[in-house]
Amino acid sequence: MTALNERTASELAQMLAAGDVSAEELMRACLERVADREETVQAWAFLDPEIALANARTADARRKAGAALGPLHGVPVGIKDVIETADMPTENGSDLFRGQHTGRDAVCVAMLRNAGAVIMGKTVTTELANGCPSKTRNPHNPEHTPGGSSAGSGAAVAGFHVPLALGTQTAGSVIRPGSFNGIHALKPTVGRIPRDGVLMQSHTLDTVGVFGRSVEDLALITDSLSDFSATNVSRYGDRCAELVSAIQPDILAPRFAFLETPAWAEADAGARKAIEGVVAGLGAQCVRESLPSPFDRIIDFHGAVGAGELLAYYGHHAEVSPHKVSALLKERLADAKGVGAGDYISALLARRPLNEALAALLDRYDAVLCLPAPGPAPRGFATTGSPKFNGLWTYLGVPCVSLPRLSVDGLPLGVQLVGKPGEDGKLLRTARWLDRTLA
Template sequence: MTKLNELTASEAVRVLAAGEASAEDIMRACLDRVSARDDTVRAWAFLDPELALANARAADRHRKAGNALGPLHGVPVGIKDIIETADMPTENGSDLFRGQRTGRDADCVARLRNAGAVIMGKTVTTELANTNPSKTRNPHNPEHSPGGSSAGSGAAVADFQVPLALGTQTGGSVIRPGSFNGIHALKPSLGLIQREGVLMQSHTLDTVGVYGRSVEDLALIAGSLSAYDAADSFSFGGRRPDLVAESRLETPAPRFAFLETPAWPEADAGAREAIERVVDGLGARCVRENLPSPFDRILDFHATVMAAEMVPYYGPLIDASPDKASDMVKARLATARKVAAGDYVEAVLARGPINDSLISLLDRYDAVLCLPATGPAPHGFATTGSAVFNGLWTYLGVPCVTLPRLSVDGLPLGVQLVGKPGDDGKLLRTARWLDQELAG
């Protein structure tokens, strides 16, 4: 039998429903794994084993009492430490927030609790969810980066310390760690999951994403979190499908548009060869395509928007206590302050035409297929890796999935799929098909 800590979330739900294990049993197995591996992986910013076990026992009592159960009842979840939790610190990976306890749950955490999930602890984030590398290590090889900024969430799920975790993405902070750590990851459409109670870096980019061990896991947790927020002008206001049901629909073999994207020249030779094998293996189901200008400038557009919007959120924090911020973050803020207003406006206005061309392309295909990173996780800890294969899609606000089906030099590399904005259900359904196809 699969060890309890190695179950997918979907398997854990079935095991719990059948009475084959309790929420406490699963939590103990996860905590035992953390105890055995924490000196190496270092994925947790805050973990109180007694609190985690108490919450798991409460979930068991709720079940035994015959109460209504949510779709994640009894399943442990890790929370990136820029997302507020009522019973745990939220330190944002920064000395600026050391010891902070807000005493409230972010909306996404409250929804997890309402779905029956057991909040296990807070996972490591890079400083202010930015580029300064964290203490976390890649569980496949601790000499390599786990990526960032959702470093702890990606590593903890990959190392079988927790079956599900939340991350966030402003550049590539969900998809890139998913690829580097060899797990399934979803950056949903902008605003599909509420951002209330999440540290804001960019109001047009910040997106709450999810990690799991299968496409079914991604649908299960994202579906539990999907909600409209009238107070957030970037909350997705379209139809909100049942992601689990839509991901399970039988579908004809999908068609894919392979895009090298403007980031292609930065990809490693091994990564290019790996994704080319996927394209060739799909045969007529995958067609090489291009998008018209201004798509060729999209990397600069994303960088401009991210920099300009970071200034009003992080500027006052760092100006008030510069001694509590790293030189790397201060240097990035100084560069961001040089962005010209005209360049920012141009970058914002370019979104519409590029999205129109992408939607037109996806009227003919089920998903875009592309690399999720320039290569496998980099050696050493000077960097969390490049986000050039991610930021362009974050800029457009479209949903992205990475599937852990490739490897380069003995390290994981994902396959990224991209869908239309708001069409997360179809993207997950397409991802499920490709995941099974590549798994052989």
């Protein structure tokens, strides 16, 4: 029988709603796993068992009182430590914010609480959600990185500490940890999940994303974090869980456009062989495609936007409190000063024609299929891995999902799917089909 802490969030939500298990029982199972593995994995920036259990008991009390229950009632969720939580510190992985308690919930955390979720604790982030590696280790092999910057969230879900977690992505900080840790991960359309109360690194690129153990998990939590008011219905009109659950055996199999993307030269031989095997196995359902020549510059465009906005948000910290900023971040900020205003504006303006070209391709296919990383998680902790297979999609603001269906050298590697902006539900429906096909 599968242990409680190893079940999917979708399964747990049903069990909790039916009264087959209590939120406190589930939380205790998760905390026992943390006690066994945290010394090795080091996924948590803040975790107070008493606070976690008290939050779980509150959920149980609501159920016993006959209160209305949300779709995530009693389900534990880990929160990346760049996202504000009223009852826990938010330190942003940085000495600049050590001991900070804002006393506020980010909008996305408030939405989780309204959906009945139990906030378990704060997961480790890299410094200011940037590239300086964190203390977290990959639960599949602690000699390898879990990726970044959502290192703790990816490792906590993969290590069976918690069934769901929030992350953020400015380059590849959701999809890459999803791939490296062998779990399901979604970077939704930019803006779908509210960013109020989330540390800002780039107002153009920053996207709140989610980690889970199934496509259904991703749909469940994404719907709980989505605003379906009249003002948003035209942009985010699809309810992911409804589309994912609507799959029937007689529905036509989806079609995929395989793209090597401009980062293909950096992929290692094992990763290329693994993804080519998926393409070959899909046969006529997957067609090798290419995009117009401006896509050759898309990695540079993403870099220019990210560097310009990184400097605007963090540059003053390196000047005012240099002893609290890592050497790596100082180096990145120094490099960002070389990005001129013209380069930044040109990169912003290039998004529209590139999005139009991608949309034209996706008019003929259900999703783009590509690698989520150059290979599996690198050994050692000098880097969190290259985000070049992710940054181009973050730059375009489109939804992406990573499915844990490949393995290279005994380590996980995901399959990345990309969809049109606002069509997150359709992308997850397509992902569910592929996930089951490759399982």
